[in-house]
Amino acid sequence: MAITTQGASYPLESFGPTPAIPSGTGGYQLGAGDLTESNMQVAVVTALTGDATLTVSQVAGGVITCNKGSDAGLTVTTPTAAALDTANPSMKVGSTFELTITNNNNSGASSTVTFAAGTGVTIVGSPTVARYGGSTYRFVKTGTAAYSAYLK
Numbered sequence: 001m002a003i004t005t006q007g008a009s010y011p012l013e014s015f016g017p018t019p020a021i022p023s024g025t026g027g028y029q030l031g032a033g034d035l036t037e038s039n040m041q042v043a044v045v046t047a048l049t050g051d052a053t054l055t056v057s058q059v060a061g062g063v064i065t066c067n068k069g070s071d072a073g074l075t076v077t078t079p080t081a082a083a084l085d086t087a088n089p090s091m092k093v094g095s096t097f098e099l100t101i102t103n104n105n106n107s108g109a110s111s112t113v114t115f116a117a118g119t120g121v122t123i124v125g126s127p128t129v130a131r132y133g134g135s136t137y138r139f140v141k142t143g144t145a146a147y148s149a150y151l152k
Contacts, residue, residue: 054078056083066129122147
């Protein structure tokens, strides 16, 4: 006698072969999907020589190097939180990513880099990167179109 589930409320035969699980709203799952799981990121270095508002792709690269080439400050502004949400529609509240900014300007003591917040982003900690210094910020999604960037 063959075993079947056709008499069940939801017979297995009606589902057919297991389809691919959809990825929600366009994101992907890393590992088991545990928000506390560490992950590896491929760094893409973006070099800046003047004031700039970063693109989401530049932020995703993880490393920004600044060298204005003169004894003057340089300002690096984050994308808006809405732009970060649009690029990462599956990010949940509490999700994080990091961005490192280095200041390689050797032209003078006043050549600092100021890290400025785009709309919906809050920077917590010093927004100034000293000459020959570096700062890493951990971005935390705090709500819809809302992120906090914490100095590590």
